[in-house]
Amino acid sequence: MMWPYEACPNDTIIRIQRGRIMVVQRSHMEAPYMLKAMQEVWELLCTTTMWFIWTARCSKVFGNITIHPVESVRNVWMQMVHTLKGRYDEIKGETDVAVLQRLKFIAYWKKAPFLTLQNARPMWCLAPPIWLFPPPIT
Amino acid sequence: MDNVFTFCRATAVAVKNKQNLAVLLLDFEKAYDRVDWNFLEGTMHHLCFNMTWIKGVSCLYRNAHSQVLLAGGVGPRFNITRSVRQGCPLAPFLFLLFAEAMHLFISSQSMGLHGLAMPMHGQDILDSEFADDTALYVDGTLPNLQQVEGALLQFCITSGAKLNWEKTVAFWVSEEPPPRWAPHPTFKWTQRGVAVRYLGVQVGIDLAPELHVAPLLLTLRKKLFLGSHAKLSLAGRVIIANHVLLSTVWYIASSWIFSKSCIGQIRRLVRNFIWAGEDRSHVRAKVAWCTLITPKQHGGLGIIDPLDQCMALLAKLIVRGLLPGHAPWKQLLMQRLYRCAPPKGGLWSDSIRWIFIPDNKHVKTRNWADTFFNSLLRAWEHVHRGLGHGVPTCEEEYLRQHLVWNPNMRLPSGHMLGSRTRLDWAKLDAGPRASVDAWKSFHTLHINDRSEFFSSLRGRRIMWDQVQSVLGNSASMVWSFNPPKWEGAFTRLQVMVGVRGYLSSGRFQDYDVEEDGSICRSTTQPEILEYATFSKIRVLAYDGAKWIIDPQVDAVKEHWKLRVFEKKPLIRLQWDPGEFWWKDPFDRAEKRCEFFQYSVKIGRHILAAQRRTTPRASQFWTHQGVTSEFLAKFWRTLWDRKQDMKINVFQWLVIHRALPVGQWLQQSAGPTACIYCSCQMETLKHCLWECHVAQQVWRRVFGIITFMFRDVNFLWGMVIWLRWHK
Numbered sequence: 112m113m114w115p116y117e118a119c120p121n122d123t124i125i126r127i128q129r130g131r132i133m134v135v136q137r138s139h140m141e142a143p144y145m146l147k148a149m150q151e152v153w154e155l156l157c158t159t160t161m162w163f164i165w166t167a168r169c170s171k172v173f174g175n176i177t178i179h180p181v182e183s184v185r186n187v188w189m190q191m192v193h194t195l196k197g198r199y200d201e202i203k204g205e206t207d208v209a210v211l212q213r214l215k216f217i218a219y220w221k222k223a224p225f226l227t228l229q230n231a232r233p234m235w236c237l238a239p240p241i242w243l244f245p246p247p248i249t
Numbered sequence: 250m251d252n253v254f255t256f257c258r259a260t261a262v263a264v265k266n267k268q269n270l271a272v273l274l275l276d277f278e279k280a281y282d283r284v285d286w287n288f289l290e291g292t293m294h295h296l297c298f299n300m301t302w303i304k305g306v307s308c309l310y311r312n313a314h315s316q317v318l319l320a321g322g323v324g325p326r327f328n329i330t331r332s333v334r335q336g337c338p339l340a341p342f343l344f345l346l347f348a349e350a351m352h353l354f355i356s357s358q359s360m361g362l363h364g365l366a367m368p369m370h371g372q373d374i375l376d377s378e379f380a381d382d383t384a385l386y387v388d389g390t391l392p393n394l395q396q397v398e399g400a401l402l403q404f405c406i407t408s409g410a411k412l413n414w415e416k417t418v419a420f421w422v423s424e425e426p427p428p429r430w431a432p433h434p435t436f437k438w439t440q441r442g443v444a445v446r447y448l449g450v451q452v453g454i455d456l457a458p459e460l461h462v463a464p465l466l467l468t469l470r471k472k473l474f475l476g477s478h479a480k481l482s483l484a485g486r487v488i489i490a491n492h493v494l495l496s497t498v499w500y501i502a503s504s505w506i507f508s509k510s511c512i513g514q515i516r517r518l519v520r521n522f523i524w525a526g527e528d529r530s531h532v533r534a535k536v537a538w539c540t541l542i543t544p545k546q547h548g549g550l551g552i553i554d555p556l557d558q559c560m561a562l563l564a565k566l567i568v569r570g571l572l573p574g575h576a577p578w579k580q581l582l583m584q585r586l587y588r589c590a591p592p593k594g595g596l597w598s599d600s601i602r603w604i605f606i607p608d609n610k611h612v613k614t615r616n617w618a619d620t621f622f623n624s625l626l627r628a629w630e631h632v633h634r635g636l637g638h639g640v641p642t643c644e645e646e647y648l649r650q651h652l653v654w655n656p657n658m659r660l661p662s663g664h665m666l667g668s669r670t671r672l673d674w675a676k677l678d679a680g681p682r683a684s685v686d687a688w689k690s691f692h693t694l695h696i697n698d699r700s701e702f703f704s705s706l707r708g709r710r711i712m713w714d715q716v717q718s719v720l721g722n723s724a725s726m727v728w729s730f731n732p733p734k735w736e737g738a739f740t741r742l743q744v745m746v747g748v749r750g751y752l753s754s755g756r757f758q759d760y761d762v763e764e765d766g767s768i769c770r771s772t773t774q775p776e777i778l779e780y781a782t783f784s785k786i787r788v789l790a791y792d793g794a795k796w797i798i799d800p801q802v803d804a805v806k807e808h809w810k811l812r813v814f815e816k817k818p819l820i821r822l823q824w825d826p827g828e829f830w831w832k833d834p835f836d837r838a839e840k841r842c843e844f845f846q847y848s849v850k851i852g853r854h855i856l857a858a859q860r861r862t863t864p865r866a867s868q869f870w871t872h873q874g875v876t877s878e879f880l881a882k883f884w885r886t887l888w889d890r891k892q893d894m895k896i897n898v899f900q901w902l903v904i905h906r907a908l909p910v911g912q913w914l915q916q917s918a919g920p921t922a923c924i925y926c927s928c929q930m931e932t933l934k935h936c937l938w939e940c941h942v943a944q945q946v947w948r949r950v951f952g953i954i955t956f957m958f959r960d961v962n963f964l965w966g967m968v969i970w971l972r973w974h975k
Binding site: 149152153154155156158159160161162163164165167168171172180181183184187190194197198201222223224242243244 | 886890891892893895896897899900903908924925936937942943945946947949950952953954956957
C-alpha cells in the first residue's frame, strides 16, 4: 500500500519493522513515537552545541579570537541543517523502501524548525529563524 | 609471508638437526618477459588444461607485435615471440603455471635432488615460490649442489628463463665451512649477520633483532608523522594509525615475533601520534591506553593494540596450519606443534589434540626451546579461550569426544577429567572407547566416579594413532578385541580394519572375513588382550548389505561420514572442526563462526575481552547516576549516530573527562582559570554548561526545543500517554 506523505491518513503511521512495511494506528503509537523523535533531536542538539561551545572556547584560548554566542548558535543551526540534509540525501533511489524511509525521515523531523515541507519534499531552512536571537541575556 | 616464514623456520630446523643446508634465493632475469610460449602451452597441456582453453590463451599472445615509443617517435614494428605481458590480469596466473612447472621439475624424483630433511613427513622441503621469487632449500653436499646447478641450467634452457647469478643470494646454514661450489664467477655465500631483503622483509642467518626492528620503526615513524602538519582531528588520527599500522606492521607480524621493547616502541609511536601528532619525548595521554584499545562498542576508541594483533596473527597461523595441505611452511609449523608430551614424560606421538585442550598448562612441548614457538603457544593459549566446544549431538560426535580436559565431560564436582600419565592418556584420550550409551551416561552425569567410568570402558575398544597413520587415506576405526556384535559396533563409519592382536600369552590374534561376509576370529578365544599391534591391515567396507574387502578408495569414500577436506580426511587430526566454534565477545548478534572462519579481528576481541578494563572516568559515572544499561546502549548508539565523526569523538572525550580544561591542566601546571569569567578552576561542567557564555548559547538552543513543543495537542497527548503508562 503506497501513497504520498500528504495523502497519508492522519490516523495511521507507516513504519518499517524487520524489513516489512507496517501500517499502524497512530492513536496507539503517538506518544512513544514522538518521544523517540524528540530524543534524536535532543541528542543531536546537545552534542552539536557542546562542540561549538568548545571550539569557541579553544579559539579564545589559543588564538585570542572571540566568537560571540550568537555566532555559536548560528553554527549549531547550520551544522544541524547540514547533518539532516546529509541524512536525507543518503536515502537514494525510488524503490518502495527508499520512499518509505524518506517518509519516515520527514515524519520524524517535520516538527523541528530545520525544514519545511513543500510538495512532500523538505525545504531546508539554511538561515536560522529570527526568534533564536533575542536581545542579549544578562 | 608464508615464504618468509619458511625461510626462517627452515634455517632454524637445519641448525637444530645439524644439517648442512644451502638456501638459494634465486633471481630470474626479466622473469615475465622471458616466458617461452611453447613451454607455457606445453605446461598447460601437461597440467591437463582443456585444449580450447589453451588455444584461447594462445590467441591472446600469438602473432602479437609491438612498437617502441622513444623520444616522441614510434619505432618500427616487431613481432613478439615470448613473455607474458605485465599489467595484463591473466599474466600472474600464467606465470604461476611457469613457476609450477619449475617446482615439478626440481622436485621430480628423477632429478634426485635433496632438500631440507623433514623426518616426520618423510618428504624433503626443496623449494618455495612466490611469483618470480624462488627459494631453494638444498642439502649442502657438493654433489647435490652440482646437481641443483645442472637442474636449474636444464630448466632455463627448456623454458627460456635466465638465472641471474649476480643477484642470486645464497646462505650457508651450518657450522662447517661451505663447499667449494661456484656456479658463477661472481657467486659468493652471504655472510652471517648480513641482512638481505626478501619479499619486503629483512632476512638472514644469525641476524640481530635490531636489524629487523630498526627499519620497521623507521618506516613506521615516517608514515605516521609525515602528515602531522595536516592537523588531523583525533578521529582522523585513529583511522590513520589503524591503517598505517595494518599495512606496515602486520605484514611482518604474521610470521615474526616482536620483542617486548619493540611492541613498546610501536605503542609509544602510536600514542604520540594520537595525542600530539608528532614524535615527542613527553606526551601526556588524555585517556589510558587500555581504554583506547577497547572496541568502540564498549567505550573505547578501537585502536589496534600491537600486542593483541601480533598474538591474534600467530593464532591464525595455527588455524591455517590445521587446514589440509603439505605446503612447506605448514610442514615446518606442524612438525613442531605435534611434538608435545605430558609433564611426567611419556609418548603422545603425533597428536594435535592438545591444541584443543582448554588448559594447556598440562601440556609441555618436547625440546621447546624455540622463542618463536614459545610465543606461538602463549598466543594460542590466550586466544584459545574464545573457542567454544559444541555439545555432541549424534553418535559419531559422541565417539569422537576425548575424555580428558574436555569441558563437555565434567564430573558432578564440576572438574574436568585430567590426564597426567601416559597410561591415562593412551587409554582415555586416544580416541573413542565406549559404547554410545556409556558415553552418554557419562555426559549426563550418571557416573559419579572417574574410576567407575574407566572400569566400564576397560577392554572395550581403542583407536590407535599409529594405525591411523598407516591407513593414511581412510577414516577407520580399529578394534583390538572382539565385541559380541560386530555389526552394531560399526555404525560409526561403516568402515573397519582387520587387526592382529597381541595377547598377553604371546600369541597373535587374527580376525578374518568369511566367504559369507561374516567376521570371525581365526584362533580360539584369547585371554585378556593387553594391546594390539598392527602388522596386517585390511580395510573392510560395509555398504549395508555386504562386506567388501580392501575396497577401492572411491568405494570407501561413499561410506565416509567424517568431513573431508580436499579429499583427505581429518584422520591425522582426530578432530572435527564442526564441533568447535568461535564467538566474538563484542559482536552484538552473538553469532558463532566455524573454526576455520577465524579472523584476526575475532582473536583481537577475544584478547581484549579477557582484559576487562574499566575506564578511569567510570568512577564519576556512578556518582552521576549513569547505569551500566544506559552506558551499554549509549556506546552502541554513539558511533552509529550519523553526524560528523569529530563531534562523536568529542563526545567520547567528554564522557571520558579527557578535555584539556583548567582542572585537567592543573596536573601539568597549566592555566586553570576560565578565560571568560572569574572562575579560578575551570571544570568540564563549568566550561560546557555553567559559564555565562555557554549559558547564552544553551538558552538560545533551547528555543528550538520550545518551538517543537508549541503543538499543544502533542503536549496534551503526551501527558495522557504518560498517565496511562504510569
